Structure formats: structure tokens, C-alpha cells
Amino acid sequence: MFKSGFVAIIGKPNVGKSTLLNLLIGEKIAIVSHKPQATRKSVKGILNGENYQIIFVDTPGIHESQKKLNQVMRKYIDEALEDFDLALVMTDNHGEIDEVLEEYLAKIKQKNKKSILVINKTDLMTKEQIEEIKEKFTSRANFNVILEVSLIKDPDAKEKILNAILELLEEGPKYFEDDIISTETERFIIAEIIREKIMNNVAKEIPYHVAVTVEEMKYREEKDLYYIRANIIVERRAHKMIIIGENGRLIKEIGKQAREEIEAFLKTKVYLDLWVKIKEHWTKKEPLIKEYIDPRF
Ligand SMILES: Nc1nc2c(ncn2[C@@H]2O[C@H](COP(=O)(O)OP(=O)(O)OP(=O)(O)O)[C@@H](O)[C@H]2O)c(=O)[nH]1
Ligand SMILES: [Mg+2]
The missing domain is CATH 3.40.50.300 (P-loop containing nucleotide triphosphate hydrolases)
Structure with missing residues (x-):
């Protein structure tokens, strides 16, 4: 059965x-x-x-x-x-x-x-x-x-x-092909890896005001690596400054940790290009929330 x-x-x-x-x-x-x-x-x-x-x-x-x-x-x-x-x-x-x-x-x-x-x-x-x-x-x-x-x-x-x-569990059909382990897209998982590093490196409440979207992802044959450009979306200028950190130290650390994990996930070398953008009150606007937290929208 x-x-x-x-x-x-x-x-x-x-x-x-x-x-x-x-x-x-x-x-x-x-x-x-x-x-x-x-x-x-x-x-x-x-x-x-x-x-x-x-x-x-x-x-x-x-x-x-x-x-x-x-x-x-x-x-x-x-x-x-x-x-x-x-x-x-x-x-x-x-x-x-x-x-x-x-x-x-x-x-x-x-x-x-x-x-x-x-x-x-x-x-x-x-x-x-x-x-x-x-x-x-x-x-x-x-x-x-x-x-x-x-x-x-x-x-x-x-x-x-x-x-x-x-x-x-009861008897049932096979819903998905054998080789699929998730229905989430690569872009979503990569954005989430970056967000995890922010959650685990940035203090206090700030991570609750942060979203991450992958804007561009392309394989560069000449360098044999994936170029990935992602936006870290924050609500306020002060949050942007904190995430970047003194002399860009914190964002560098976030980028390094995220890149290592993305490389393991994609099984290729990665160039991770992170940009911090301010979008005021995004956590208060439903269309923006959906767009930022779920790439289906
Ligand atoms: N001590 C201990 N910590 C655990 C155990 N299982 C998970 N954790 C930790 O609990 C924390 C929360 O784990 P998550 O898996 O993110 O919890 P979650 O229920 O998905 O949380 P939300 O997504 O916020 O709802 C992490 O720091 C885990 O490492 C366990 O068996 N023992
Ligand atoms: Mg969870």
C-alpha cells in the first residue's frame, strides 16, 4: 500500500x-x-x-x-x-x-x-x-x-x-515527482538564507522590519560562478545604518555567512551582491508585505 x-x-x-x-x-x-x-x-x-x-x-x-x-x-x-x-x-x-x-x-x-x-x-x-x-x-x-x-x-x-x-497516514497518491524536495523556488530559499543571517547577527527588533528579495541571479560562465543580487529592505534610515555597520563591517559579515551557505545550497561558487534599500512602512502595507515575503506574488 x-x-x-x-x-x-x-x-x-x-x-x-x-x-x-x-x-x-x-x-x-x-x-x-x-x-x-x-x-x-x-x-x-x-x-x-x-x-x-x-x-x-x-x-x-x-x-x-x-x-x-x-x-x-x-x-x-x-x-x-x-x-x-x-x-x-x-x-x-x-x-x-x-x-x-x-x-x-x-x-x-x-x-x-x-x-x-x-x-x-x-x-x-x-x-x-x-x-x-x-x-x-x-x-x-x-x-x-x-x-x-x-x-x-x-x-x-x-x-x-x-x-x-x-x-x-492513509493510502494516497503520489502528488509530486520523486526528485522534488520542496516546492519553494531557489530564489526564495536564497532570500531566506540571507534573512536568517540578518536575524542571527542583527540585534533586537530590527530583523522584524527587514525583508530580503533576490532581484537577479545569473550564471557567469567565464568565472564559473553565480552572480546573485539581493535587496535587504528596511523601513528606516537608522536600520540601514545598523545593518551596514561601522565601515560596512556587519553587512560584510552577513554577506560572508550567507554566501557560504548559498554556495553549499547551489553547489557552485557565488558572488553575492547585497543592497540595503529603504521602503518606508512596508510592514504596514499588505501588497508590499506579500511581494516581499512570498515570491508567488
Ligand atoms: N535546546 C533545544 N533547542 C532547540 C531544539 N529544537 C530546536 N531548537 C532551537 O529553537 C530555536 C527555534 O527553532 P525554529 O526551528 O526556528 O523554531 P520555529 O518553531 O520554526 O520558529 P518560528 O518560525 O519563529 O515560528 C532555534 O534556535 C533552534 O536551534 C531542541 O530540541 N532543543
Ligand atoms: Mg520557523
Whole structure:
């Protein structure tokens, strides 16, 4: 029997959803940050086995805020929960459940879909804390399976989660060709790699006002490298100055880290040309948000 299905990965920000997607797929397709709200749109990853195909949908962390950018991000979570076969609800050592997460748990229940609770980051928890979190979640929703893992410390975390998913998935068709691991474009993944380096190198709130778009990407045969030109879009002049840094030091470091990772991703040499542009109030304007966070628009 061939099994397949769409698995929506949902949870509060920073619980490890994107870490899980990358672990399951075996390649880095989603960015990871110690800062919350790293993921801004849903990212699909496809895992093929001999008798199965699983399409994982990583989503932005569930978070209540009236800010326009957050509202657009929420739409991606809603979209992922429009049509799915199994929900993988993830939490971490904080075990946070708030009203919005409860809304989504209710939605899963109402759709009568199967679900798995993954309690992640057990490396940071005592047994008692794990039990407390388990109780908190099971008193609010029914899960078919509950798993306790540390994605970064348990060598068998991937196998545990994958086996639980395969148990619950039903017979289904192959939706994608075998050689596709993601439906995201190269340009999107490259822009995200750059944004990840900004998130992890630039202090405080600034990364929340930053978007990255890849404007040009071409192979230069004579030099045997990819020329990639990307814009780092900020809202204010002060943010531009901070990202550039004294004598351009910070942007150089961001560029170096991003280039190395893009080279590993494309498996070629890369010349990365970064430009910081100011677009006032872009995080308040829906058409601009969509254009900047999702190359489909
Ligand atoms: N200690 C510990 N940290 C972990 C574990 N799994 C993931 N992390 C870290 O948790 C942070 C958040 O991980 P992400 O995968 O970006 O979390 P996310 O849920 O996708 O976050 P958003 O995209 O913001 O919603 C990163 O710094 C990860 O390295 C774990 O098992 N233990
Ligand atoms: Mg994420």
C-alpha cells in the first residue's frame, strides 16, 4: 500500500517547527533562528520513501498581534489548515497555550483530523515539566500520539516522529515527482538564507522590519560562478545604518555567512551582491508585505 498526505506543522513561535522540517527532509529548506517569528510564510518540504510520500507544511508561529505583517503570516497558517491530512502540533519547554493556539486546536478537532503532539526541547526540561505540559495539552485537545523529543539532542528523534506519522497516514497518491524536495523556488530559499543571517547577527527588533528579495541571479560562465543580487529592505534610515555597520563591517559579515551557505545550497561558487534599500512602512502595507515575503506574488 502506498501512503501519502499533507502534514501541517503548527505551534507557537520558536518551538522548533522549521528545525523539524529540515531534519525530516534532510536538507535545510527553512530558516531557523533563536529569535521567534522567523518563518513568515508556509514552506513545503517533500519526503519520499519506497512506500510513501509526505508533504510537510512548515508554518509561521501562531502569535496574536494586530500588526499587518502578523496578520498576513496568520493567513498562511489558516491556508495550511484548509486542507491537510494530519496536524503535527509542536510545543517546547515553555508549553505555552493561549487563545489563538486554542482556536487552531479547535479547528483541527472540528475537521476531525488526526494529530500528533510533539513536545520538543526535552533537553531543557525535567520529567515533571514534561508531564505538566502533556497534561496541559491533553486537557484541551485529543491527540492520536504524543511524542517527547529533543530535535537537536536525540539521535532517533527523526525516526520516532516519522514512524508515528506513517502509522497514522492513509493510502494516497503520489502528488509530486520523486526528485522534488520542496516546492519553494531557489530564489526564495536564497532570500531566506540571507534573512536568517540578518536575524542571527542583527540585534533586537530590527530583523522584524527587514525583508530580503533576490532581484537577479545569473550564471557567469567565464568565472564559473553565480552572480546573485539581493535587496535587504528596511523601513528606516537608522536600520540601514545598523545593518551596514561601522565601515560596512556587519553587512560584510552577513554577506560572508550567507554566501557560504548559498554556495553549499547551489553547489557552485557565488558572488553575492547585497543592497540595503529603504521602503518606508512596508510592514504596514499588505501588497508590499506579500511581494516581499512570498515570491508567488
Ligand atoms: N535546546 C533545544 N533547542 C532547540 C531544539 N529544537 C530546536 N531548537 C532551537 O529553537 C530555536 C527555534 O527553532 P525554529 O526551528 O526556528 O523554531 P520555529 O518553531 O520554526 O520558529 P518560528 O518560525 O519563529 O515560528 C532555534 O534556535 C533552534 O536551534 C531542541 O530540541 N532543543
Ligand atoms: Mg520557523
